[in-house]
Amino acid sequence: MNFMDVLSNALRGAFGAEAAIYALAAVGLNLHFGFTGLLNFGHVGFMLVGAYGVAVSVSTWGLSLWVGLLIGIGCSIVLALILGIPTLRLRGDYLAIATIAGAEVLRYFYRSDWAAPITGGVYGLRQFANEFFALNPYSSNLELGPLLFSARNLWVMTVGWSLVVLTSLLVYLLVHSPWGRVLRAVREDELAARSLGKNVYAYKMQSLVLGGVIGGLAGALIAIATQSVNPDNFNPAVTFYLWAIMILGGASRILGPILGSIIFWFLATFLDSFLRNATASGLISPDVISGPDVGALRFVFVGLCLLLLMIYRPAGILGDPKELRLDVR
Amino acid sequence: MRPRLMAILAALVLLFLTGAGTASAAVVGAAPATGHHPAALTAAGDQSLKGTLRGPDGKPVSGVKITAEQKGQTVGSATSNAEGQWQIPLPGPGEFNLKLDVSTLPKGVQTRDKGGEVLEAVVVAPQQQRTVIFPLISTSQPQQAKPGAAPQSTSGPGQTGDQNQSGATAEGGEGVSLSRVLQLVVEGLKLGAIIAITAVGLSLIFGTTRLINFAHGELVTIGAVVAFWISTDPGNVPLVLAGVAALVVGGLLAGGLDLGLWRPMRRRGTGLIQMFIISIGLSLFLRYLILVLFSGRREKYAQYALQPAMQLGPITITPRDLIVTLASFAILVLVAVLLQRTRMGKAARAVADNKDLAEASGIDVDRVILSIWIIGGGLAALGGVFYGVTQGAVYWDMGFNLLLLMFAGVILGGLGSAYGAMVGSIIVGLVSQLSNLWFPPSLQNAWALLVLIIVLLVRPQGILGRAERAG
Numbered sequence: 006m007n008f009m010d011v012l013s014n015a016l017r018g019a020f021g022a023e024a025a026i027y028a029l030a031a032v033g034l035n036l037h038f039g040f041t042g043l044l045n046f047g048h049v050g051f052m053l054v055g056a057y058g059v060a061v062s063v064s065t066w067g068l069s070l071w072v073g074l075l076i077g078i079g080c081s082i083v084l085a086l087i088l089g090i091p092t093l094r095l096r097g098d099y100l101a102i103a104t105i106a107g108a109e110v111l112r113y114f115y116r117s118d119w120a121a122p123i124t125g126g127v128y129g130l131r132q133f134a135n136e137f138f139a140l141n142p143y144s145s146n147l148e149l150g151p152l153l154f155s156a157r158n159l160w161v162m163t164v165g166w167s168l169v170v171l172t173s174l175l176v177y178l179l180v181h182s183p184w185g186r187v188l189r190a191v192r193e194d195e196l197a198a199r200s201l202g203k204n205v206y207a208y209k210m211q212s213l214v215l216g217g218v219i220g221g222l223a224g225a226l227i228a229i230a231t232q233s234v235n236p237d238n239f240n241p242a243v244t245f246y247l248w249a250i251m252i253l254g255g256a257s258r259i260l261g262p263i264l265g266s267i268i269f270w271f272l273a274t275f276l277d278s279f280l281r282n283a284t285a286s287g288l289i290s291p292d293v294i295s296g297p298d299v300g301a302l303r304f305v306f307v308g309l310c311l312l313l314l315m316i317y318r319p320a321g322i323l324g325d326p327k328e329l330r331l332d333v334r
Numbered sequence: 335m336r337p338r339l340m341a342i343l344a345a346l347v348l349l350f351l352t353g354a355g356t357a358s359a360a361v362v363g364a365a366p367a368t369g370h371h372p373a374a375l376t377a378a379g380d381q382s383l384k385g386t387l388r389g390p391d392g393k394p395v396s397g398v399k400i401t402a403e404q405k406g407q408t409v410g411s412a413t414s415n416a417e418g419q420w421q422i423p424l425p426g427p428g429e430f431n432l433k434l435d436v437s438t439l440p441k442g443v444q445t446r447d448k449g450g451e452v453l454e455a456v457v458v459a460p461q462q463q464r465t466v467i468f469p470l471i472s473t474s475q476p477q478q479a480k481p482g483a484a485p486q487s488t489s490g491p492g493q494t495g496d497q498n499q500s501g502a503t504a505e506g507g508e509g510v511s512l513s514r515v516l517q518l519v520v521e522g523l524k525l526g527a528i529i530a531i532t533a534v535g536l537s538l539i540f541g542t543t544r545l546i547n548f549a550h551g552e553l554v555t556i557g558a559v560v561a562f563w564i565s566t567d568p569g570n571v572p573l574v575l576a577g578v579a580a581l582v583v584g585g586l587l588a589g590g591l592d593l594g595l596w597r598p599m600r601r602r603g604t605g606l607i608q609m610f611i612i613s614i615g616l617s618l619f620l621r622y623l624i625l626v627l628f629s630g631r632r633e634k635y636a637q638y639a640l641q642p643a644m645q646l647g648p649i650t651i652t653p654r655d656l657i658v659t660l661a662s663f664a665i666l667v668l669v670a671v672l673l674q675r676t677r678m679g680k681a682a683r684a685v686a687d688n689k690d691l692a693e694a695s696g697i698d699v700d701r702v703i704l705s706i707w708i709i710g711g712g713l714a715a716l717g718g719v720f721y722g723v724t725q726g727a728v729y730w731d732m733g734f735n736l737l738l739l740m741f742a743g744v745i746l747g748g749l750g751s752a753y754g755a756m757v758g759s760i761i762v763g764l765v766s767q768l769s770n771l772w773f774p775p776s777l778q779n780a781w782a783l784l785v786l787i788i789v790l791l792v793r794p795q796g797i798l799g800r801a802e803r804a805g
Contacts, residue, residue, distance in 0.1 A: 044607065046614075091791040098546050098610065102741050103790055106783040109738055113780035119773075241734075245618055248611065294626075301625040308618030315612045316599070 007286075011278045013151035018274025019267045022158060022230050025165030026223050027270070031250045031262030032172045033219030038248075039257035040180050041212040042192030044097045047088065047104030048247050050111050051217040052224030053239040054080035057115060057124060059225045060234040063133035065123050070136040074225055081221030084111075085214040093209045105241060116236035129235030137229050161230040168226070169263060172219050177259045179215075188212055189257075242304065249311045255324030264323060272310075273303050383432065383456065383464050384421035387414045389443050390472040390631075394418025399435040400468075413438075430456050434468050446471045510771050513648035518767045520649050520659075524724060526743075526763020527662035532717035533740040533755040534669055535588075535710020541686030541750030542703050545596065545609050549617040550714055551737030552624070557584045557715025558722035558732060559628050566636050573637040577719040581712045588711020591616075592704050617734070625730040632727040639726065658720045665713070666756050672709075673752055682706055686750055739766070739779065742786035748796025757797060761785070 018024065030052055037043040058077020062068040068076075084107075092103040115124045124130065143156040143163075154162065179185050190198040191205050199205045228234045246269075254265025280299045283289040294302070314321065383402055387395040395418050401411040402422045409430070414420040424430065434451040436444075445451050446469035458464050536550045557580040563569075565576035595616070599609055641652040673679035681702045684692040693699050714733075721736060722728040743762040747754025762782045769781040789796065 044610070091787065091794075095790065095794050097607065099745070099790060099794060101546070101610065102745060103787055106738055106742065106786050110780045110783045110787075113777055113783075117774060117777050117780075119777070242618075245614060248614070252611070297630065298626045301622045301630075304622035305619055305626065308615045308620070308622065311615030312612055312619060313615075315608050315615060316604075319608050 007282060009151055011275060011282050014278040015271050015275035017152055017154070018278075019271035020162070021154075021270070022161040022165050024266045024270040025162055025169055026226050026230065027246060027250055028169045028263050028266035029165065029172060029226065030220050030223035031247050031254075031266055032169065032176060033216035033223065034247050035251050035256060035258075035262050036176055036179075036212055036216035036219065039251065039261065040176075040185065040192065041188050041209055041216075042097065043093075043209060043213060043216075044101035045104050045213070045216070046101045046241075046244055046248075047106070047108030048220050049239045049241065049243040050084060050088075050104070050108030051081045051220030052227065052243065053108070053111055053115065053236070054084050055221030055224030056228035056234045056239070058221070059228050060130040060133050061123055063136075064125070064130040070134060070229075073133075077221050077225045078218050081217045081224075082214055085217035086210075089210045089213045093206055093213065105244070108239075108241065108244065112236050112239055124236070125234075127236070129233060129238075131233045134229040134232050161226070165226055165230070168222060172222075173259055173263065180259075184208075184211075192257075245311070246307060249307050249314075252311065252314050252319070252321050255321030258321070258323040258325075261321060261323050265321065268322070269310075273306065276306055277303055382421050382423045383430065383458060383466055384419070385466045385468065387418040387420065387468060387470065389440070389470055395440060395443065395470065397438060397440075399438045401433045401435070403431045403433065404429070424458060430458060432456055432466060439470075443470050443472065445469065515768070515771065516648050517650065518770055519764065520651060522764035522767035523760065524655055524659045524662075524763070525767060526760035527659055527666065528717050528720045528724065529736065529739050529743050529763055530756045530759035531662050531665050531669075531720070532714045532736060533743045533759045534666070534752050535706070535713050536740055537744045537747070537750060537755035538682065538686065538706045538752050539710055540744070541752075542682065542689070542699075542706055543596070543600065544606055545613065548610065548613040548737070549591075549620060550710075550740065551733035551735075552617055552620040553584050553588055553711050553714035554718035554721065554733035554736055555621070555624055555730065556587065556733075557581070557718030558728045559624060559718075559730075560584075560715070561719040562633055562635060562722065562728045570636075573635055573719075573723070577716060580719050581716045584715020584718075585708040585712030588714070589704060589708040591711075592707040596707075597700065597704075621731060621734055628730050630730060632729045634726055635723055635728065638723060655724050658724050662717075662720060665716070669709075669713070669752065670756075678702065678705055735779070739763075739782055742782050745786055745796055746789050748798040751796070751798050754796050754798035761797075 030048060033051070034045060034048050037045040037048075055077040058075075058080045059070065059073040062073030062076050063070055088100075088104055088107050092100040114120055116127050118126055120126065121128075138157060138160065141156060141160040143159045146156055147154045147159055180188065187198060187203050187208055190201075190203070191208050195205055198208075224239070227238075250265040250269045251262055252265070253269055254261035254263065277299055280289070280294060280302060284294055284299070387398055389395045394414070396414050398414045398420070399411060400414070400420055400422065402409050402424065410422040410424060412420040412422045432453040434445065436451050451468070453466060453468070456464065456466060532550070532554050535553075536547060539545060539547050539550075560583045561573065561576040561580040564571045564579050565573045571579070595612075596609070599612070604612075638654045641654050643650045643652045644656070646656075673683060681692065681697045682705070684695070684697060685699055685702050689699060692702075717736075718733060721732060725732075739762050740759070743759030744755045745758070746761055747756065747758025762785065765785050766778040766782040769778050773781065
C-alpha cells in the first residue's frame, strides 16, 4: 500500500487532460442548465458530433485537422437546432428525455454498419491528430515532485485548460451582459420573461447552440487527446459525469464547473487508485473487490455523490442556494 | 409549422453531413443479395462460414485461428478479430470440417464439449453465409461429452448479441414477404407488451407525483437478476416461482424507495427537477451496484433456455415466447381492470387527474402513491424477468437499455396515462422490430427513439394525452 502513489495519481487526475476536457464540457452544460435552466441530458451527443467531426474529416476525407474542428463545431450547431426546435417550446422534462434519446440515437447511428465506411462503425477511427501534436512546444517531460506529466500530456493539458479559461471568460462576459440577464430571467420565470416581451424561445435556442458548441469543442479535444474515437465512449454515463461535476462545483457559477471537475476527478481517481492499490497489496481481500469491480465502484460513487448532493446541497460548493431555484412549476 | 419544417430539414442535413445518410445510400445501392444481417466483416465470396467467439464471460475472444477443410484439404482459415468475429470465404458449396486451433485460445478458456474444437460435416448451401458456434467455457468448468450429430448452428445474429432472433431467416436475401412481416409483427408485439408492463408503473408514478423516475430501469434489472439468482444454483427454484419472487422483491423495493426517499422529499417540498436528478443519481448507484454484485457477464436462465420453435401458420415462435407474450397482455388487461373497477384504481386515477381535488375529497393520497409505487415496481421487475427470458440474456444494464424505450412508449402514449403507456409501448415495440425489414437490426432501438422525437414534434402530449399545454 503506497499512499504517495495513490495521492500523486489523484493529483494527476485532478489536473490532467481528462479533468480539463470534462470541465470544458461542463462549462457548456452550465450555460444550458445553470444559466438558462435547460435540462440537457444529452450533452454527450454534442461531444460525439464534435469528436467525429474531427476524426471523420481527417481519417475518411483527408482534410486538415483544423477544417475538421470547424466541421465538428458546425455539426454541434446543427444538432442543437434539431434538438431544440421541437423541444424548447415544451416543458423542461421533455427536453431532458428528448436530449438523452437524441444522443443515444446518434450513438447507434455512428456505430451502425451503415455508417461504418465513414465512421469506422464499432471500431471507431484512430491516428488522426498528428497535426495537433506536431505543434507541441514541449520537448521534455515535466516532473513536479512525485507528479510526472509527459510532453504530449502537457500539451493537451495546456490547450485544454486554456480553452476552459477562455470559454469561462466568454460565459462570464455573456451572462453579465443584457443578454445574460434575460437568460437568467428565463431560468427564473419563463412566463415573466415572456410577458415582458422577450422571445424566450430564441434565447433558449441561442443558449442551447452556444453551450452545444462548447460541448462539441470538448468532444473534439477528447478525440485529439486520445487520437481515437469510438462511439461507445460517448455513452449516457458521460453526461451523468458532467452533471455530477456541474452540481458538485455549483451550477450557475462561473467557476463551478472548473472546481467541480478538479474535485470530482481528484476523488474519482483517488478512489480508483486507492482500491487498486489496496487490492494489490492485500489490504482488501480480492474476494471482496476484484479488478473489474473497481471501475464500477467509481460509478457507484458518482451516483451516490449526485444523489446526496441533490438532497442535501443542491447548490453545490460554490452555489448560492437562493440564486438557483431548481423548481419549474 | 415553419420551425417544425426547419427541424426536419435540419435533421436531414445532419444525417447527410455526418455520413450516416450517404453511407446508407451507398450500402443500399450495393447491397449484396446475401447476408441481410451485415456483419462487420465484408463477405468475400458467395459462400462463407462465419461466427463470433465469445468467452465464458460473454466477452469476445480474439486471435483464435479457425481452419476449414474439405476432403482433407485446407480450403481456408481465419483468425477472430477484436470483436471475436471470424469469417472464412469458401471456394464453393459443400461439406466442410471446421477446426478451431486450441493452442490459440486464451488462458482459462476451453471448448464446452470434449472434442468440440472440431465440427464435422458442416453443410454450406450455395449463396449461404453460414453461422457456426464454438461454445466456449472456462477451464474451471467440466467439459461435456460431445452431442451426437451435426454441429449447432443458427442463422440469425443471435450470438452477436442482437436481440433479434427470428428463426425464420435461414437464408439471406429475402425482401419484404408477408410471412416475414407477420413474424416481425409478432416479435414487435412481444417486445411491446414487455415494454408496456414495465412502462405502466413509470407512467402512473409520473401521473401521481410528476416525478420522472429515471431509476425505473434498475427495477427491471433487479427483477431479472433476482429471478436469475433464485432459479439457478443452489436453489434451482422453478422459473415461474422465481418470477413471482422477483415481482414481490421489485414491489417491496419500490415501496421502500417511496417510503424512505420520495415521500420525505415530497414532504420537504423538493423541486421536481431536483427529484429528477436524484432519481438519475439513484439509477447510476443501483445500476453499478448490480454490476459489482452480478458482474458484467451476460447470463441465461437455465430453464426454458433452448426450446424448439413451433410453427403457427406463417409464424415461428417458441412456446416460451408465446406464453410470455400472452401473459404480458393478460397482465395489461388486469391492470386496466384494476384501474377501472377497484376503489384503489379509481383513487389512483383521481390522484393522477387532480391531486388537490382528490385529497380534498378524502382520498389518502400518500397511500395511493405508495400502492402505485409497489404495483409499478413489481410489474417492472416482472417485466425484467420476461425480457430476460425472451431475450435469452440477463445482464447488468438491460433495464437501462429498456428505459429509453419505456420513455419513448410513455411519451408516445401521453405522459401520466396508463393506457397511453400501453399503446405507446406496443407501438415502440412494433416500430423497432418492423424496422428490421429495411434496416440493420443494430439500429432498431434508434428508430424507436426517433419516433419519440417525431412525436414530440407533432403531438407533444402524446396519442392519448390530454391536449393540455405541455410547454
